[in-house]
Amino acid sequence: MSENSVPGGNQGGQPEGEGKSQQGMLIYLPSRWLFGLCLLQFALLISLALMHWLPERPVPVFPAEHPPVLKPVVGESELFFKGKPGPWGELSYVRINIEPPDEFVPVDDRQFEPTRWHFLNYSRAQLTAFFNACDLTLPQRAVLTDTSKWQGTTNGIFVTPPNDLILELNTRARTQIYTVLAESEENPFHVWPGTFRNGGLDEWFRESGLAPATLALVKNLAYPRGPSLCFSDMPQAFSRIPSIPERRRLVKTVSRQSTLLMKLHVAPTDNIGALASYWARGGRAKDIAPLLESLSKVPGGANIDVAHLLPPFARKRLNSYPYPLTQTNLPPPDCFWTAMNFFNEPPDERYNDYDVWRKELQSDFTAVPEATFGDLVFFLRADGTPLHAAVYIADDVVFTKNGGSLTQPWILMKLEDVLSKYPTIVPMRAVTFRSNKHRT
Numbered sequence: 001m002s003e004n005s006v007p008g009g010n011q012g013g014q015p016e017g018e019g020k021s022q023q024g025m026l027i028y029l030p031s032r033w034l035f036g037l038c039l040l041q042f043a044l045l046i047s048l049a050l051m052h053w054l055p056e057r058p059v060p061v062f063p064a065e066h067p068p069v070l071k072p073v074v075g076e077s078e079l080f081f082k083g084k085p086g087p088w089g090e091l092s093y094v095r096i097n098i099e100p101p102d103e104f105v106p107v108d109d110r111q112f113e114p115t116r117w118h119f120l121n122y123s124r125a126q127l128t129a130f131f132n133a134c135d136l137t138l139p140q141r142a143v144l145t146d147t148s149k150w151q152g153t154t155n156g157i158f159v160t161p162p163n164d165l166i167l168e169l170n171t172r173a174r175t176q177i178y179t180v181l182a183e184s185e186e187n188p189f190h191v192w193p194g195t196f197r198n199g200g201l202d203e204w205f206r207e208s209g210l211a212p213a214t215l216a217l218v219k220n221l222a223y224p225r226g227p228s229l230c231f232s233d234m235p236q237a238f239s240r241i242p243s244i245p246e247r248r249r250l251v252k253t254v255s256r257q258s259t260l261l262m263k264l265h266v267a268p269t270d271n272i273g274a275l276a277s278y279w280a281r282g283g284r285a286k287d288i289a290p291l292l293e294s295l296s297k298v299p300g301g302a303n304i305d306v307a308h309l310l311p312p313f314a315r316k317r318l319n320s321y322p323y324p325l326t327q328t329n330l331p332p333p334d335c336f337w338t339a340m341n342f343f344n345e346p347p348d349e350r351y352n353d354y355d356v357w358r359k360e361l362q363s364d365f366t367a368v369p370e371a372t373f374g375d376l377v378f379f380l381r382a383d384g385t386p387l388h389a390a391v392y393i394a395d396d397v398v399f400t401k402n403g404g405s406l407t408q409p410w411i412l413m414k415l416e417d418v419l420s421k422y423p424t425i426v427p428m429r430a431v432t433f434r435s436n437k438h439r440t
């Protein structure tokens with residue numbers, strides 16, 4: 001496998017975030033703190049921001065993976081749909097929303113600190129020109145270009161916009177400004193916004209239980225970025241929502257994940273040997289083949305949830321949230337740990353060391369042009385920086401955990417939906433790797 005096709009080492013650095021590319025190899029920054037920051041997705045950022053003002057409390061302990069709240073998406077034309085034909089057989093889907101349990105959404109009656117926007121590596125002249133180019137009203141432009149209220153840093157400029165100005169930005173200006181803010185880790189709500197599929201606004205907030213005024217407020221604050229619909233203004237939303245239950249409802253709704261229930265139909269006329277060959281990778285033929293054979297003998301065929309065809313590691317975790325780790329220094333499970341452990345049960349904790357999985361990826365995997373069950377799919381920026389890793393299942397569906405936050409469940413998603421979780425205007429590319437150990 002060539003250097004240019006292999007994600008390189010994470011030197012204890014930043015998965016699912018920023019990194020550096022050198023000679024085709026992917027090199028990570030050497031900070032465990034940055035690693036933790038980049039793993040946290042939007043909902044965890046909310047929790048951390050709120051808990052800054054809360055007294056310390058023991059971390060709740062759950063006896064097992066905490067069950068999620070599953071909510072059907074009602075009324076959508078794509079709620080039920082068929083898969084494309086392929087070696088995986090005849091698939092059908094139900095699209096659902098999954099949101100974190102109440103225990104993972106701490107809120108109180110206090111407010112966030114004033115919002116500060118950090119413009120990374122901008123000079124005063126550049127920032128003035130930028131604001132003048134944005135789709136702002138004349139009063140908004142006058143406020144934002146008042147340099148007496150700017151604070152210069154060694155790597156850019158901080159601007160403290162009034163809450164009312166943030167709330168009144170039009171969608172185009174919000175997209176223009178927030179896309180730039182996403183370049184700086186000082187703006188966590190913009191680097192890791194709440195995300196959903198672009199065009200799926202009604203689905204995102206369907207049956208949320210939110211008051212009409214809250215829905216109107218949040219829909220006004222949502223903005224498109226790349227393939228994603230984003231929400232970054234939780235502090236401003238909280239400033240207009242006095243009710244604690246309503247705040248919790250909003251956080252849970254914004255943290256929703258669009259996922260799939262996936263079924264395989266096995267008919268008496270199917271080639272069971274071919275189906276078993278596809279689904280039994282990882283040395284599982286003795287378990288998968290008899291099961292598929294029994295389904296084929298049902299008159300008219302039978303459906304089986306694809307969860308039953310996954311290896312134990314994935315089957316145990318699918319549609320669940322990780323429970324908080326206690327008395328351990330291990331970080332929460334992330335996408336790379338998840339991908340590398342797909343065929344392992346129990347999981348190999350060595351994959352928390354990113355130098356370990358990088359070396360194994362180089363030595364034990366081969367880049368392949370087309371994905372099949374169990375292959376690793378890495379999502380890379382144009383410069384080779386890895387943002388995410390997932391495991392291919394079938395029909396462009398992957399098993400994924402979108403970040404290292406405890407509020408991110410293990411789910412099944414279409415590849416295009418995964419891309420919406422990593423909103424960037426710079427196109428990403430997917431590279432597929434096949435384990436030399438699990439080819440059959």
